[in-house]
Amino acid sequence: MKSLSLWLLVLTHLSCFVQSARAQSSATVEIATYAGLTVTGNAGWYYNIEATDDLTDSESWSVVETIQLDAGPVILWFDGSAPVSGKRFYRVANPPVLPVPNMVLIQAGSFVMGSPDTELYRSSNEGPQTTVTFTRDFYMGKYEVTQEEYLALIGSNPSFLRSDPSLPVDSVNWTTAAAYCDALTSAQRVAGRCPSDWSYRLPTEAEWEYVCRAGTSTPVPDSYLEAYEWFQDNSGLTTHPVGTKLPNPWGIYDMLGNVSEWCLDWSGAYPGGSVTDWVQPVTSFTRIVRGGNYLTSKNYNRSAERTPLPPDGSFTPNFGFRVVLAPIQ
Numbered sequence: 048m049k050s051l052s053l054w055l056l057v058l059t060h061l062s063c064f065v066q067s068a069r070a071q072s073s074a075t076v077e078i079a080t081y082a083g084l085t086v087t088g089n090a091g092w093y094y095n096i097e098a099t100d101d102l103t104d105s106e107s108w109s110v111v112e113t114i115q116l117d118a119g120p121v122i123l124w125f126d127g128s129a130p131v132s133g134k135r136f137y138r139v140a141n142p143p144v145l146p147v148p149n150m151v152l153i154q155a156g157s158f159v160m161g162s163p164d165t166e167l168y169r170s171s172n173e174g175p176q177t178t179v180t181f182t183r184d185f186y187m188g189k190y191e192v193t194q195e196e197y198l199a200l201i202g203s204n205p206s207f208l209r210s211d212p213s214l215p216v217d218s219v220n221w222t223t224a225a226a227y228c229d230a231l232t233s234a235q236r237v238a239g240r241c242p243s244d245w246s247y248r249l250p251t252e253a254e255w256e257y258v259c260r261a262g263t264s265t266p267v268p269d270s271y272l273e274a275y276e277w278f279q280d281n282s283g284l285t286t287h288p289v290g291t292k293l294p295n296p297w298g299i300y301d302m303l304g305n306v307s308e309w310c311l312d313w314s315g316a317y318p319g320g321s322v323t324d325w326v327q328p329v330t331s332f333t334r335i336v337r338g339g340n341y342l343t344s345k346n347y348n349r350s351a352e353r354t355p356l357p358p359d360g361s362f363t364p365n366f367g368f369r370v371v372l373a374p375i376q
Contacts, residue, residue, distance in 0.1 A: 084124040086139060090116050092239030095140040096124060102136055113143055115239075145240040146372050147231070147247075150186040151298050157181070158257050159264060161317050162351035166266055173351045175319040179253045182324055185373035187250060187258050190289035190300050191215035191308065192227065192368055200230055207364035213288040215306045215367040221334040221358035224249060224309045224368040231370065241372070249311040250371040251326050252353065255337050259303065259350045261296040266349045267303065268295050276304030278348050282341035286364075303348040306367030307340040314355035324376060334358045340365040 088094055093115050099107040116122055129135055161176040162169045195212035198204045206217045219227075228247045235241035250258070261268050269275040275293050277286070282304070290300045302308075312327035314335050327335075333355035339348035342365045 084126065084137065085121060086114065086116070086124060087121045088116055088139075088141065089239060092116055093142050093145055094239070095143040096126075096137060097140055098126070098135050098137050100130070100133065100135055108138070110140075110143070111137075113145070142236075142239040142242055144242060144245055144372070145235075146186045147235065147240075149189040150370075150372060151189050153185050153187050153254075153258055153297070155181040155184050156257070158260055158262075160253055160256050160351075162266070162349070166349075166351070168266075168346040168349065168352075170352065172314070172316070172353060172355070175317055177317040177319050177325070178321040179257065179325050180321065180323045181254075181257065183374055185254065185371055187254070187299060187371050188369035189294075189298060190369065191306055192370060193289055197227065200234065201227060205362065207362075208286050210285075211288055214286045215289055215301070217286060217306050217364045217367050218362040219309070219366060219368065220360050220362060221249075221309045221356075223362075225311075225358075227368075228370055244375050245372060246375050247370050247372050249309055249368060252310045252312045252335055252337065253325050254371060254373075255302075255308065255310050256350055258297060258299055259295070259338070261299070263296070263350075266351070268350060269293070272303075272345055272348060276301065276339070276348055277341045278304045278339050279342060279344050284342060286341050303338045303350070305341055306365055307336045307338050307343075307354070309366065309368045310335045310337050314353075326376070331355065332357065336366060 084096070086094060093113055095110045096112050096114060097108045098111045101107045111126060111128065114122060114124060157178060157180040159176050160179050162173040163176060192215065193213050194204050194206050194209065194216045197216040205219055205223065206214065208214060208217055228249060231247040232241060259268065273281055275295065277292065286305055289305065292300065294300045295302055312335050313329050313331050314333045315327050315330035318325070336354045336356055339352070
């Protein structure tokens with residue numbers, strides 16, 4: 048990555064001091080007497096300009112503006128919100144977290160994962176119930192990955208059902224889905240939109256069920272399944288464009304229908320008790336698929352339902368996935 052050069056532009060009414068950028072920016076700093084801020088970097092990349100009025104408080108830095116060097120490797124920037132008196136200090140952070148379109152911020156929190164022994168249609172692999180706490184926010188795809196998105200990134204479309212590019216991509220196994228996430232991470236880092244300590248990946252089982260339940264504890268988070276999901280009784284035995292049913296309470300679509308979704312984890316029993324930022328360790332030869340799909344009965348369209356399958360298994364037209372953007376643990 049090219050080095051950044053950041054100059055402080057000294058205004059007649061404002062005395063400013065420029066701090067060096069974060070270590071990940073590899074910034075160099077010089078002082079100049081211009082009426083603005085000149086940022087030099089990689090054309091097309093995004094940068095955060097951060098400011099603070101108190102250098103003694105390391106937590107006081109905040110983003111003033113996110114800029115893109117789309118007109119070339121140098122731009123001139125002015126701080127229109129600068130105070131009329133006192134000092135303001137600046138630095139450049141590169142790159143900021145800028146999710147691809149249709150990602151929803153999921154706030155950290157806790158929930159109970161799995162199903163009680165009394166739940167109707169429960170399978171034995173849905174326990175023991177475990178309290179999972181997330182300590183960091185993450186982003187999750189509002190929709191399942193579409194054929195249009197997959198084709199644009201990978202250059203091919205593995206789907207069996209191809210009547211509309213806004214259909215979810217289907218006929219993918221775990222390995223194929225994980226490779227898409229790796230490719231998306233690489234593309235976004237090249238574009239300066241994904242820092243090195245974040246990545247796109249498949250959701251963990253805990254993340255998937257946390258978002259699927261969306262603050263509820265019932266077998267299905269929505270009381271009227273027909274209005275929210277495509278399954279055997281209403282799908283016409285085919286997939287449908289993403290987002291054509293109602294979203295769950297957190298604004299996420301098709302969690303329990305359309306296509307079933309691969310998760311990051313290996314399969315295995317839950318640990319029980321209380322855990323933090325939990326990911327299933329390598330305990331088997333199978334990965335996990337979550338949620339019902341357009342071919343399954345509503346009995347499978349439950350938040351806790353899970354199916355273990357080989358990661359490199361045969362392609363099936365009812366398996367797809369969605370992506371998560373999260374800090375690397």
